[in-house]
Amino acid sequence: MNKIISIGILFFVLGSTSVFAQAKNDDVLIAKDTLKSNNIDPLTPAKAAFYSAILPGLGQAYNKKYWKIPIVYGAIGTSLYFYLDSNKKYHQYRDAYKRRLEGYSDDDYTYLDDSRLIAGQKFYQRNRDLSALFVVAFYALNIIDANVDAALLQFNVDENLSVRPVVYPNDVTLRTNVGLTFNYNF
Template sequence: MNKIISIGIFLFILGNAAVFAQVKTPAVPAAKDSLKSNDIDPLTPAKAAFYSAVLPGLGQAYNKKYWKIPLVYGAMGTSLYFYLDNNKKYHQYRDAYKRRLEGYTDDDYSYLDNSRLIAGQKFYQRNRDLSALVTLGFYVLNIIDANVDAALIQFNVDENLSVKPVIYPNDVTFKTNVGLTLNYSF
């Protein structure tokens, strides 16, 4: 019973969140109503994707989603930090191994044998490559987010189309039922 009530409350909040987020616009005269279809610009998603490709976060600024810009730079900056750190450690292990092959034993890793130096190189090289892929993934995700967000902004969301949760009692068993209603008015 608690599960059904919590699901019902969740669906009620979910259904009403869209209603509360909508802004009421004043009635538009019939002459301007025909111009409403011209407000859709098919190049807006392409512009947003291009801006994000040129400078990460610029597409989010173009879409006026400023709160996403720190997320983009945080994700890319963190993965770039790990790339640089793993690259530095990889080069330290590689240089120590090269010096070991030349006969020097006065490096920072004198307590490690050759097999440990090779294993350290492989470990940090793998992590460096993985960090580079994650950085590239966040860059591509930034572009896709700007493109999709620009496309979704253009959708007309009004009260004629709504999905609302409904909680109603079952007539036979008197148990509470949870459901969704889809309303579309022409």
């Protein structure tokens, strides 16, 4: 009976040390396998969109995509330039037509008849309205770009998940095959 108790105590001591050793090894494995988690801020896209709404390009600066700022200002600035230019020419044609209706013939467009003045007004009015639409569209696109870019910055994209082109030989025909492979490494 004494031997049985001694053997039981021996197994208990050996078993408990192996359990503690196993727990110690599990902690090491967990620490080694665990990826560093990035802190995800759900308000980051909203902040970027708000900054871009306040000042175009500020959301891109917030996302640290500085190369997009000249594109934003180029698109909005070009559209705004064409809006202002078309608006000025529209008013020139309209004022010339109004003066001609009042009986004056001393305008800058004496070489144009009334129908050409009306056609010029319609042309520049249409261009002015389209340019205003482009200004608003590029402004909205600026806000959407900042929002989407800030949301995409929070995704973890690493080498474990990739789609790559692959060139490999066919075993039967010995010709090279081209394709895409989807790789996911654990």
